[in-house]
Amino acid sequence: MKKKWVGVVRQAEQAFWTIVFSAQRRVGERGRILPKRFQSITKIRRFLTRFMTPCLANRVIGNLDLRRIKGQLAVPVGDGIGAAPIVKSQILKKSDRCVTLAVWFQFDPSDRFFLVYQLKKQPDGRWIVVGRHPLDYPFNRPGQFFRIVPGCCKPCVRGCKRVRRRVRRR
Numbered sequence: 001m002k003k004k005w006v007g008v009v010r011q012a013e014q015a016f017w018t019i020v021f022s023a024q025r026r027v028g029e030r031g032r033i034l035p036k037r038f039q040s041i042t043k044i045r046r047f048l049t050r051f052m053t054p055c056l057a058n059r060v061i062g063n064l065d066l067r068r069i070k071g072q073l074a075v076p077v078g079d080g081i082g083a084a085p086i087v088k089s090q091i092l093k094k095s096d097r098c099v100t101l102a103v104w105f106q107f108d109p110s111d112r113f114f115l116v117y118q119l120k121k122q123p124d125g126r127w128i129v130v131g132r133h134p135l136d137y138p139f140n141r142p143g144q145f146f147r148i149v150p151g152c153c154k155p156c157v158r159g160c161k162r163v164r165r166r167v168r169r170r
Contacts (some may be wrong), residue, residue: 005127007091009103009117012051012129013083016060019044021082023075031067031074039073041066052129053120087112097121098130 023032038044048057067074076079084105093100097120104114118131 002089005091005119006086006093006100006103007088008051008119008127008129009101010083010086012117012132015048015051017080017082018062019047020065020075020080026077027069027074029077030069031076034070034073034075050128056129056132081107084113092116099127114116125165 011048019124020037022038023034026031027033038047039100040120044061044064045054045057046127048060052060065076067076082108085101087106088104090102091099098117101117101119102114104112117129118133119126119127120130
């Protein structure tokens with residue numbers, strides 16, 4: 001099962017780069033025109049929601065920095081090398097419908113980082129990414145009164161237990 005969950009994370013990370021690398025026709029320094037299959041925000045959102053929740057898809061669309069050139073959607077000109085390879089993963093929390101997974105990425109030996117992903121099982125049996133969090137996600141920091149499991153909006157998280165506990169001070 002762990003391989004399947006890592007594959008879901010890999011697909012979600014690759015989805016962003018699929019959109020960026022699909023843009024071939026360059027218009028000066030203004031940007032690269034996206035192909036017909038990604039010529040509207042709705043089409044991009046539909047493609048991304050195969051791998052992640054709508055809220056997370058909206059954040060990814062914001063990160064694309066889309067612009068209009070001659071009435072067509074385009075991405076900025078830049079050089080990307082794609083999604084970072086996954087080196088290692090560890091299950092932090094697991095239930096029937098939800099999984100929290102720490103994933104280590106590495107481009108080269110000096111540049112290693114990890115992110116924490118929340119995955120949710122869909123009614124049709126597929127897994128999608130609900131949340132993507134930085135290094136300090138699952139740990140309580142000093143002075144924090146509540147431990148809230150972050151994720152997406154209520155419709156996206158429905159089915160996963162959202163824990164809200166009062167941290168006792170001694």
